[in-house]
């Protein structure tokens with residue numbers, strides 16, 4: 001199936017590993033030119049040949065630097081994938097362990113900076129070019145935005161805000177030809193689940209439980225109908241599909257193996 005992305009340009013936030021890396025690879029395979037921003041350049045990202053911009057996307061400067069460099073390299077932006085998230089701070093882990101009385105403002109602020117403000121700021125910087133090219137924004141959210149009680153409160157609430165932001169982009173820029181779509185993964189087999197320093201491992205350490213035991217327990221409490229994590233490649237394929245020219249806008253696409261049970 002031709003997704004009609006060939007020859008177009010994309011900016012992906014957080015492309016050094018995990019879902020973002022899979023998105024970079026998938027878009028390159030579709031014939032797009034891709035720029036990605038993250039703090040580190042991993043060997044896996046380097047191998048793709050995508051242009052890497054070293055930025056901290058939890059800051060306002062990081063967002064504008066990424067878009068400025070992407071515009072200089074690509075000449076314009078057809079697709080923006082706001083994927084960056086989770087990161088390696090303890091904020092999201094704290095959000096899973098503490099209730100709202102104990103979760104400090106600093107955790108809420110950093111979690112919102114990385115998951116909500118980065119998408120707002122990168123999109124704002126990219127929108128003039130997206131309007132010119134009648135482009136598309138894909139916001140990578142989380143099924144957690146729908147099952148807010150089942151995970152880190154700060155993270156899930158920031159993702160719910162991101163879902164709402166997609167709707168605002170769709171409404172305000174639809175008349176200018178820009179589409180905005182939310183893709184919401186459930187649990188995905190990335191370092192978040194598997195790295196010895198990833199989110200689940202950190203929570204396990206805090207709880208004094210072996211990493212694999214907590215991962216198994218969490219997955220079973222989320223109870224995906226398929227019984228498994230999604231792969232980053234499966235999420236990347238959905239992102240490429242919604243990025244393909246169509247009349248889809250403002251909508252949310254879940255890829256969660258059936259974690260969300262409501263109709």
Ligand SMILES: NC(=O)c1ccc[n+]([C@@H]2O[C@H](COP(=O)([O-])OP(=O)(O)OC[C@H]3O[C@@H](n4cnc5c(N)ncnc54)[C@H](OP(=O)(O)O)[C@@H]3O)[C@@H](O)[C@H]2O)c1
Pocket residue numbers: 013014015016017018019020037038039040041055056057058083084085086087088114140141142143184185186187188189190191192193
């Ligand atoms: N994995 C899951 O189960 C799951 C489930 C639902 C939703 N999601 C969402 O999917 C997205 C990707 O998650 P993932 O599992 O692929 O995470 P990941 O493997 O931890 O990758 C996160 C990416 O974001 C980058 N990043 C983190 N903090 C950054 C910062 N301050 N500035 C710039 N880049 C930064 C990382 O690169 P550097 O470390 O090099 O900066 C990396 O490229 C996130 O929005 C996450 O919320 C994931």
